[in-house]
Amino acid sequence: MRFHVLSLAAAMVAVAASPAAAKTINVSAEGADANEKLQEALILAEPGDVVQLGAGTWTLTDGLSLDVDNVTLRGAGTGEGGSILDFSGQQGAGEGLLVTSDDVLLANFAVLNTRGDGIKSKGADRIVYNELRVEWTAGPKETNGAYGIYPVESQDVLIDSVYVRGASDAGIYVGQSRNIVVRDSIATENVAGIEIENCFDADVHDNIATKNTGGILVFDLPNLPQQGGHNVRVFDNVVSDNSTPNFAPKGNIVASVPTGTGVLVMANRNVEVFDNVFEDNGTANVMIVGYRYDQKDPKYQPLPRQIVVRDNAHGKAGFAPAFPGGAEIAAAMGGAIPPVLWDGAGDAIVLDDVGVLSLGLPDVTTPQSEAKPVPVKLGGTPPPALPAIVLPEGMEAKVQ
Amino acid sequence: MKRIAAALIAALLCASAGGGAAPAAVDQALIEGSAMPAKLSAFGLFAGNDPARPVASFAYTLRTPLFSDYAEKHRFVSIPAGKRATVLADGTVDFPVGTVIVKSFGWPDFNEGRPVETRLLIHRASGWVALPYIWDADGKDASLAIAGRRVPVAFKSPDGTAHAIQYGVPNRNQCKECHSRAGTIVPIGPKARNLVLADTVGADTRALYFTNPAALKPVMPRWDDPASGTLQDRARAYLEANCAHCHNPEGSASNSGLFLRWTDPVGVNYGIGKRPTAAGRGSGGMDFAIQPGDPDHSFLIYRLESLDPGIAMPELGRSTVHKEGAALLREWIAAMPKDAH
Numbered sequence: 001m002r003f004h005v006l007s008l009a010a011a012m013v014a015v016a017a018s019p020a021a022a023k024t025i026n027v028s029a030e031g032a033d034a035n036e037k038l039q040e041a042l043i044l045a046e047p048g049d050v051v052q053l054g055a056g057t058w059t060l061t062d063g064l065s066l067d068v069d070n071v072t073l074r075g076a077g078t079g080e081g082g083s084i085l086d087f088s089g090q091q092g093a094g095e096g097l098l099v100t101s102d103d104v105l106l107a108n109f110a111v112l113n114t115r116g117d118g119i120k121s122k123g124a125d126r127i128v129y130n131e132l133r134v135e136w137t138a139g140p141k142e143t144n145g146a147y148g149i150y151p152v153e154s155q156d157v158l159i160d161s162v163y164v165r166g167a168s169d170a171g172i173y174v175g176q177s178r179n180i181v182v183r184d185s186i187a188t189e190n191v192a193g194i195e196i197e198n199c200f201d202a203d204v205h206d207n208i209a210t211k212n213t214g215g216i217l218v219f220d221l222p223n224l225p226q227q228g229g230h231n232v233r234v235f236d237n238v239v240s241d242n243s244t245p246n247f248a249p250k251g252n253i254v255a256s257v258p259t260g261t262g263v264l265v266m267a268n269r270n271v272e273v274f275d276n277v278f279e280d281n282g283t284a285n286v287m288i289v290g291y292r293y294d295q296k297d298p299k300y301q302p303l304p305r306q307i308v309v310r311d312n313a314h315g316k317a318g319f320a321p322a323f324p325g326g327a328e329i330a331a332a333m334g335g336a337i338p339p340v341l342w343d344g345a346g347d348a349i350v351l352d353d354v355g356v357l358s359l360g361l362p363d364v365t366t367p368q369s370e371a372k373p374v375p376v377k378l379g380g381t382p383p384p385a386l387p388a389i390v391l392p393e394g395m396e397a398k399v400q
Numbered sequence: 401m402k403r404i405a406a407a408l409i410a411a412l413l414c415a416s417a418g419g420g421a422a423p424a425a426v427d428q429a430l431i432e433g434s435a436m437p438a439k440l441s442a443f444g445l446f447a448g449n450d451p452a453r454p455v456a457s458f459a460y461t462l463r464t465p466l467f468s469d470y471a472e473k474h475r476f477v478s479i480p481a482g483k484r485a486t487v488l489a490d491g492t493v494d495f496p497v498g499t500v501i502v503k504s505f506g507w508p509d510f511n512e513g514r515p516v517e518t519r520l521l522i523h524r525a526s527g528w529v530a531l532p533y534i535w536d537a538d539g540k541d542a543s544l545a546i547a548g549r550r551v552p553v554a555f556k557s558p559d560g561t562a563h564a565i566q567y568g569v570p571n572r573n574q575c576k577e578c579h580s581r582a583g584t585i586v587p588i589g590p591k592a593r594n595l596v597l598a599d600t601v602g603a604d605t606r607a608l609y610f611t612n613p614a615a616l617k618p619v620m621p622r623w624d625d626p627a628s629g630t631l632q633d634r635a636r637a638y639l640e641a642n643c644a645h646c647h648n649p650e651g652s653a654s655n656s657g658l659f660l661r662w663t664d665p666v667g668v669n670y671g672i673g674k675r676p677t678a679a680g681r682g683s684g685g686m687d688f689a690i691q692p693g694d695p696d697h698s699f700l701i702y703r704l705e706s707l708d709p710g711i712a713m714p715e716l717g718r719s720t721v722h723k724e725g726a727a728l729l730r731e732w733i734a735a736m737p738k739d740a741h
Contacts, residue, residue: 039547043572061550061566063709065573091550092568094715100573100583100652115710116680122655123583145710146680152655169680176655223668224657224677225649251676251683251699293675296668 022048029056029083042066042073050074053083053109060085063093063114069101072398075109078133078163083109095120095150096134099127105398107131113138118167120150126392127151129159130399136166140189140247147173148190151180153226156391160184160399168247169254170195171212174202176226181389183207191248192217192257193239198224202232203389213246214254214261215239215281220268221253222291222300229268231386239263240279240315258283258322267291269305272386279315283322284341284357286312288348290364302364303346308382310351314339318357329357329373338375350378425455428480431522432498440518440533440542443500445478449541451504451515457609461596462589464623464637466645467722469567470557471505474515475589478502479609487615491592499523501587507555514539516551517569521579521587528585530575547571558724565719574716582650593620593662594641620662623728635732636662638725642714658689671700672736679703681710693738695730704729 025041028034035058041051045068053075064085066073075083087096096114099106099121110133111118118134121127134148148164151157152175159182164171171190174180180202187193193209195217196202209215216239220229239262248255257264260282265271266289278285286309291302317339321330330337338355342348345363350356360372425444430437437443447453456476465473479485480498488494495501500522504515520531533542534549548571554564570577579585589595596618597606606613621629623638639647640662646653647660656677659669668674671689676682676699684702691697703713704726712718 036547036549039571039573043546062548062568065571065577067573067576090709091566092709092716092719093574094709098573098577100576100580115708116715117678122652143681143710146678146682150678152678169678173678175678221675221677223674225654249681249683250685251687252679253675294673 021046022050024050024052026052026054028054029058030054034058035060035062039064042068042071045071047071055081055083057084057086059089060087060096061089061091063090063095063098065093065098065100066104067100070103071101072105072107073097073109074105074107077108078110078131084112085109086112087114088112090115095145098122099124102126103394104128105130107398109133110135112136114145116145117147117150118145118164120147120152121154121157122151123153124151125154126156126395127154127158128395128398129162131160132162134162134164134167134171136168139166140168140191140244141166142168142247142249144168144247146170146252148187149173150175152176155179156395157181158391158395158399162186163188164193165189167191168249169252170217173197174199176224179389179391181205181391186210187212187215189244191244191246191254193242195219195254196229196232197221198227198229199232200226200228200230201389204232204234205236208238208240209262210238210240210242211244212242213244213248213259214257214264215242216263217254217257217261218263218265218268218271219253220266220291220301222295222297222302227297227300230270232268232270233272233274233386233388234263235272235275237276238279239276239281239285242281258287258326260284260320260322261287262317263287264289265304265307267300267302267304268307269301270383270386271304271306272308272310272382274308274310274312277313277315278317278339281317281339282320283318283326284337285314285317285339285354286350287341288346289343290345290361292343292364292368304348305346306383307346307348308351309340309348310382312352314352314354324368325371325373333357337373342376342378344371348378349380349382351382426478426500428498431478431480431500432524434524434526436529436531436544436546438544440520440544443520445500445502445520451518451535451539454502456502458601458605459598460590461598462594462641463596463618463620463628464594464634464641465589466641466717467725468505468717469553469565469720470555470563470722471507471516471567474504474506476502477590477609484609484611486611487592493587493590493592493595495523495587495590497523497525501590503589507553510553510555511539515542516553516567517545518542519570519575521575521585528579528587530572530579530585532569532572532575534569545569545571548574557720563720567719568717570716577652577716578645578714580646580650580652581648588645589641592616592618594618594637624724631728631732631735632666635729636666638728642725646714671698681708682706682713684711690733690736692736693734695733698733701726701730701733 095117136144146169167190170192171187193212262281262285318337483496506515
């Protein structure tokens, strides 16, 4: 009898978790009303459903959006012969696709040439981005949209095997979120390849960040609902040739990123940069700095703290430092500055066997014009290693 | 549109004179069910399905409305017989289940003033549901456009400028983008601080539909009437009506840290000396949302005056620049002392 009760309870749980009526809604790119049909499918989908995009190109004039929990939007591929959402003629909405519901999987399609952001998910917990292409096809241009893949204010985010090119801000941008994995992805010819901003607990690994202005950024900014970024691990990435001149619209924080930046850590605590391969980053392979703009936010902490850099492979770096006075310092040091650059405020431990240049700015209020560059050693005992990010099992299952 | 106004007044008089029970024409079972009927007529919200003859509990206007491409909006509320709304402490109105808020959009000089679309916000037991209907070409009924649509319209704005635009009727998700508080749909316009019931809505009607009608005291000025408030208060009213539905800590733009509610302090999180967060091209190469004394270097103005989807604010519902609204905000910013932040 007891057994019966238990199995009944289990059956009820199963029903609640996966509605029996889960279905696949096939959407075609053909026909005059293809766009309306696609948006309609995204609205009428029910939890558990798959919206399956056929092969073809949708020429969209307005942003798409999804607000139903536990829906999969899947295409037939990201390249030629795949499912292409082309926003070249977009007339409205701040992004190509907006997701505002939980437990969503986006897979196997491409979003091209949006006027604003590519794919944004806001307050979308446990979202999975898998095998997507978000691209501005003309390459770096100031008129490109800001973010390619843009989850914000979310708990549990997985970005796996995506390709992002041409974003005038960050290719992959995760903002004000918690428990994040960005892996096995390629970010190229963006201003920032991958940016983790005002986030807690993130692993960024096994990505290729190349030919951006800056490869991988870990930032924290003031006056935002979630701040105090911490616990970020950047490891096993290839960060090379980030040499694209900065094409971000002025005013945005990434517009201040010097061309030739590999990894840039700003105003975060407990960030680990390890086991990466760096090559050909003209300003620095790793840069560690404070937030140097005026701000009066009493809750904001502008310094980098407990930053650990270890076990990275450093190729050529520092041969074209693109910050004020950089060329003069390089000339004085025999043509290049060391691969690790620290502004001198906050604290960091660098265990890699390479030089570290401090700009000798003791705090964030000392102007950069008073820099007193000097080689330093940043040895010491690092704090206990951060644990790996563990995502809910169901999320990992979606990308198997 | 005069025709509509007259009919609205007639309906109001009818409602107050007739004891207020909504005429039987409204299909309350349909309203409170889960259906999304393909035709607007199914609800019975207009007598003879004539947009000029709403079956209203009461009509209302707003001191300072949201700009929607210079559309004239006609708004009314249908509250089921025997039920009443309550004005809450924060000025929002708690409407009973079964309430429908109806808003029709049209231009006096387009298609003989007939509405282009009618949006319903229906309070069902499961929550508020937003449904957009586009009027058919013959004007006899309106059809559900769940996925939204762009409709070509042409009109003249108050300064005589001719506009021909692809007016965007929002899809159901886009309705929610603005009507969202912490992920659920809520009404925006009818808040006590902004809500104006017509003079013809007498005390009897107010008491019939509100438990605390005395709380219906609009305090916000009219954005375009200098006699109704100071420059700053009119600018704040404009920002409340046009921006704050997203720009609040529980809205669609919560992550921006830019909060523009009527009740928010005019400081850095109101844009004064605030650097762009995720603005992208919206920064226009400027450092601050609002640079006191300098509207030309305030990207809040830049975004209001743009039509580019990667730049324009609000993100939805605007295919023309609201010149007069932008002028008000320019005047407000220009008047700020330059060292105000």
